[in-house]
Amino acid sequence: MLTGDVTVARVVSPDATAQQCQNRYQRSLDPALKRGPWSPAEDAKLRLAVSAYGNSWVDVASMMEGRSNEQCRDRWNERLDPKINREAWTEEEDRLLTDAVKELGEGKWKAVSERMGNGRKDSAVSGWCALSLATSNADAGDPVQGEIRVS
Secondary structure (H helix, E strand, O other), X not given: OOOOHHHHHHHHOOOOOHHHHXXXXXXXXXXXXXXXXXXXXXXXXXXXXXXXXXXXXXXHHHOOOOOOHHHHHHXXXXXXXXOOOOOOOOHHHHHHHHHHHHHHOOOOHHHHHHHHOOOOOHHHHHHHHHHHHHXXXXXXXXXXXXXXXXX
8 A cells, every 4th residue: 555645756757756646636636626617606705715825825725625725826817906907098099009019029928917917817918919919910910810829
């Protein structure tokens, strides 16, 4: 019978460490982890936990039964953070985006969103840039009209 994380790690892979196996289980394989959509009650509880613990995601997750610290961090940063700007894009933001992408380059979306300083998340910035590019290509007579190409 196998006992101990080191023994399990050796069985899993000659290159896996005990810490890697433990992390994989706790973050991905643990059947107690909830998967799928968050409920409104979970969102409310997450808001309370973040107000109590800030961005200490391990502490926040300790208040969220069945959710990992990564799940809590991602949910907050992508959906619940009240600083996220969800308003329609303005012409000024388009100009800021164009200038930031010219200066920092495509693919540097976190840096671009920080440079813009308007509360847009990096995923929103990259998505809007791709949409704007596809729209301008379609307007310019590109044969692939309206298709957003994701690399």
